[in-house]
Amino acid sequence: xxxxxxxxxxxxxxxxxxxxxxxxxxxxxxxxxxxxxxxxxxxxxxxxxxxxxxxxxxxxxxxxxxxxxxxxxxxxxxxxxxxxxxxxxxxxxxxxxxxxxxxxxxxxxxxxxxxxxxxxxxxxxxxxxxxxxxxxxxxxxxxxxxxxxxxxxxxxxxxxxxxxxxxxxxxxxxxxxxxxxxxxxxxxxxxxxxxxxxxxxxxxxxxxxxxxxxxxxxxxxxxxxxxxxxxxxxxxxxxxxxxxxxxxxxxxxxxxxxxxxxxxxxxxxxxxxxxxxxxxxxxxxxxxxxxxxxxxxxxxxxxxxxxxxxxxxxxxxxxxxxxxxxxxxxxxx
Amino acid sequence: xxxxxxxxxxxxxxxxxxxxxxxxxxxxxxxxxxxxxxxxxxxxxxxxxxxxxxxxxxxxxxxxxxxxxxxxxxxxxxxxxxxxxxx
Numbered sequence: 001x002x003x004x005x006x007x008x009x010x011x012x013x014x015x016x017x018x019x020x021x022x023x024x025x026x027x028x029x030x031x032x033x034x035x036x037x038x039x040x041x042x043x044x045x046x047x048x049x050x051x052x053x054x055x056x057x058x059x060x061x062x063x064x065x066x067x068x069x070x071x072x073x074x075x076x077x078x079x080x081x082x083x084x085x086x087x088x089x090x091x092x093x094x095x096x097x098x099x100x101x102x103x104x105x106x107x108x109x110x111x112x113x114x115x116x117x118x119x120x121x122x123x124x125x126x127x128x129x130x131x132x133x134x135x136x137x138x139x140x141x142x143x144x145x146x147x148x149x150x151x152x153x154x155x156x157x158x159x160x161x162x163x164x165x166x167x168x169x170x171x172x173x174x175x176x177x178x179x180x181x182x183x184x185x186x187x188x189x190x191x192x193x194x195x196x197x198x199x200x201x202x203x204x205x206x207x208x209x210x211x212x213x214x215x216x217x218x219x220x221x222x223x224x225x226x227x228x229x230x231x232x233x234x235x236x237x238x239x240x241x242x243x244x245x246x247x248x249x250x251x252x253x254x255x256x257x258x259x260x261x262x263x264x265x266x267x268x269x270x271x272x273x274x275x276x277x278x279x280x281x282x283x284x285x286x287x288x289x290x291x292x293x294x295x296x297x298x299x300x301x302x303x304x305x306x307x308x309x310x311x312x313x314x315x316x317x318x319x320x321x322x323x324x325x326x327x328x329x330x331x332x333x
Numbered sequence: 334x335x336x337x338x339x340x341x342x343x344x345x346x347x348x349x350x351x352x353x354x355x356x357x358x359x360x361x362x363x364x365x366x367x368x369x370x371x372x373x374x375x376x377x378x379x380x381x382x383x384x385x386x387x388x389x390x391x392x393x394x395x396x397x398x399x400x401x402x403x404x405x406x407x408x409x410x411x412x413x414x415x416x417x418x419x420x
Contacts, residue, residue: 092387095387095390096390099390099391099393102391103394105394106394106397107394107397115393119390128386128387131386132387135387167384171384174373174383174384174385175385175388177373178370178373178374178385181366181369181370182370184366185363185366185367185370188359188362188363189363191359192356192359192360192363195352195355195356196356208392209392209395209396212392212395213392216388
């Protein structure tokens with residue numbers, strides 16, 4: 001049986017990150033988002049939490065780290081640590097198949113066949129995968145929230161993720177506008193009915209279009225609300241002490257703040273350890289110090305975590321544990 | 334035809350005249366609003382991005398009839414997009 005919360009070895013000082021219910025890990029490509037997300041997931045599971053680690057990266061890097069494939073359905077990867085990989089392509093497919101099934105139910109097979117062919121084309125439109133991906137993330141946040149103590153999303157590189165987080169705002173505004181128009185239309189139709197004394201208008205409460213639109217909007221709003229719940233949801237930005245990642249992270253933090261998403265920690269990954277020697281490393285460290293100072297200055301308002309460069313790549317649990325210990329503030333053994 | 338009937342007929346005529354005028358206005362407005370609604374649902378058609386495109390797949394089936402009258406009125410004899418296969 002899984003121990004209840006707080007029985008873990010670090011219970012006396014549970015890390016702030018582990019108090020959240022939903023964590024997103026973001027950052028420029030290749031800075032170690034997946035490593036950090038996996039490390040925190042591992043730490044949380046060690047503390048007795050049920051954790052779902054969701055990889056949205058098509059590069060399968062999570063599977064690499066744990067040495068076991070992440071599949072489309074959630075699966076226990078490690079005790080109490082469940083993993084799944086969201087395949088945007090597959091999600092788009094699933095969504096489109098649903099839409100096709102809807103058409104097939106309502107129209108003759110010939111029509112449905114023709115429609116199906118064209119919907120196929122629509123599925124390759126840019127943006128469809130993004131929406132499908134977001135949809136899945138939203139489903140997980142809303143529907144699996146109660147099944148786990150912590151949901152961790154290892155996201156794709158920054159720009160993409162930020163668009164993703166702002167999407168509910170945009171799409172729900174759009175759908176709101178559509179639903180308002182539809183309502184006005186139906187109201188007008190009812191006015192016409194009154195004049196003609198021959199009812200033919202659709203009752204707004206029974207209009208399938210309005211119903212579908214409103215259901216969509218409601219769900220988007222639900223996801224949006226949860227994303228902005230600061231006590232539940234946090235965004236961890238991962239950065240390495242180099243110029244471009246710093247710039248990108250500053251931008252990301254600003255956009256997240258603007259969207260009212262809580263940035264709860266900045267992880268500075270791959271910091272050169274102090275005990276490296278040789279002229280080359282001394283020079284690199286001096287250079288790095290400039291960036292480290294810059295990070296301290298520009299991210300002064302966020303909690304910072306420092307993860308040293310490891311002698312080998314993070315593959316397998318052993319190295320992951322080291323990162324995990326560092327992130328949780330436990331001196332590595 | 335007595336005077337009362339004549340009055341009644343005249344009354345009906347005037348009533349009908351103004352009501353039909355009113356109805357015409359309403360219908361015009363309805364058509365305009367509907368066009369705008371359709372445009373917002375099918376922005377891809379005019380080459381504009383539609384942020385909710387994939388979510389609208391949900392409602393496409395319900396649109397078929399309205400879409401048909403719309404594209405006919407817009408001077409397109411046949412359905413301009415195949416995913417709305419009305420004709």
